[in-house]
Amino acid sequence: MRRRRVPIAIVLVAVIIVGVISWLRTRPLEVPTPFVTQGRLQVYSLDVGQGDSALIITPEGKSVLIDAGPPQAGDEVVAALRKRNISSLDLAVATHPHADHIGGMRQVIENFEVKNFLDSGQIYPSNEYERLLRAIKEKGIKFIEAKKGMTFDLDSGVKLVTLNPQGGGEWITKVRAGGSVENANSVVIRLSYGNFSMLFTGDAETETEQLMMKSGEPLRAQVLKVGHHGSRYATSVKFLEAVSPEVAIISCGAGNRYGHPAQVTLERLQQAGAKIYRTDLNGEIAIVTDGNKFEVHAAKQPVQVALWSGSAGVLACMLLAIALSSKLGGRDGRRSQRRRI
Numbered sequence: 001m002r003r004r005r006v007p008i009a010i011v012l013v014a015v016i017i018v019g020v021i022s023w024l025r026t027r028p029l030e031v032p033t034p035f036v037t038q039g040r041l042q043v044y045s046l047d048v049g050q051g052d053s054a055l056i057i058t059p060e061g062k063s064v065l066i067d068a069g070p071p072q073a074g075d076e077v078v079a080a081l082r083k084r085n086i087s088s089l090d091l092a093v094a095t096h097p098h099a100d101h102i103g104g105m106r107q108v109i110e111n112f113e114v115k116n117f118l119d120s121g122q123i124y125p126s127n128e129y130e131r132l133l134r135a136i137k138e139k140g141i142k143f144i145e146a147k148k149g150m151t152f153d154l155d156s157g158v159k160l161v162t163l164n165p166q167g168g169g170e171w172i173t174k175v176r177a178g179g180s181v182e183n184a185n186s187v188v189i190r191l192s193y194g195n196f197s198m199l200f201t202g203d204a205e206t207e208t209e210q211l212m213m214k215s216g217e218p219l220r221a222q223v224l225k226v227g228h229h230g231s232r233y234a235t236s237v238k239f240l241e242a243v244s245p246e247v248a249i250i251s252c253g254a255g256n257r258y259g260h261p262a263q264v265t266l267e268r269l270q271q272a273g274a275k276i277y278r279t280d281l282n283g284e285i286a287i288v289t290d291g292n293k294f295e296v297h298a299a300k301q302p303v304q305v306a307l308w309s310g311s312a313g314v315l316a317c318m319l320l321a322i323a324l325s326s327k328l329g330g331r332d333g334r335r336s337q338r339r340r341i
Contacts, residue, residue, distance in 0.1 A: 043055070
């Protein structure tokens with residue numbers, strides 16, 4: 001019995017240590033991320049759960065909202081705008097009519113003046129989308145149907161260019177089995193400011209990526225908002241070669257039922273050399289730039305435990321467990337000796 005206690009102790013202590021380390025490595029911590037915004041372009045990937053929403057604020061204070069997350073995120077999007085003292089939006093964009101992108105938009109329209117609304121223009125029979133279109137009409141908001149090549153000049157040289165859909169009734173109709181025509185015809189926007197650029201891809205997948213690569217439009221961007229929440233069917237190797245992002249941002253909800261982001265997509269991004277940020281792990285993600293250099297600030301950072309990762313960490317845990325169990329075994333031995341006396 002005494003001999004069995006040592007290996008059992010090793011296993012128990014090792015399991016506990018590995019479990020604690022694993023928890024520490026994945027647990028997000030709130031960290032202060034102060035940064036200068038005055039005179040700089042700001043982009044915020046809002047934390048809206050399993051959905052998508054991004055806010056752009058120009059150096060002179062113009063603002064653009066791209067999507068507004070699912071219906072339950074409406075209050076959070078409104079709060080995020082108020083936090084930045086936004087009273088009106090120069091442009092709101094619905095990349096496509098799925099609820100996880102437009103669900104919170106009606107609350108935005110009800111709480112802020114929206115000057116222009118850019119929409120993919122797809123016919124989509126959902127109550128949520130129909131209510132949104134009705135609200136846009138009732139508020140008298142200028143409705144713009146997206147078309148490739150549209151340019152929106154904001155201020156200080158900040159520019160938005162639409163790369164998809166094609167417009168003029170030209171839609172992507174052939175998609176993968178189980179794919180979505182609405183996703184394929186997402187509004188894709190390239191943001192540029194000086195030497196900085198960022199690509200917003202909505203839920204576009206490989207069909208859209210291939211079409212954009214064939215068009216010859218500039219795709220290269222330092223920051224990529226990863227398509228379709230990190231789905232395995234988006235962010236192809238060739239597309240990553242064309243974009244060559246330094247940073248990739250994935251908007252997704254923790255433990256979502258779709259398995260986003262897919263491991264294969266994460267591996268493709270890592271192989272492309274992109275630093276990955278995720279709203280499910282990092283919360284709200286801010287990007288600020290002067291048109292040359294850019295910074296990324298995350299509301300949460302996963303704890304990094306030095307020397308406690310991979311096989312080296314497991315080996316260290318086992319060595320520690322053996323040391324601890326040896327002490328336990330020594331104490332048992334001393335007790336047994338005392339008993340024999």
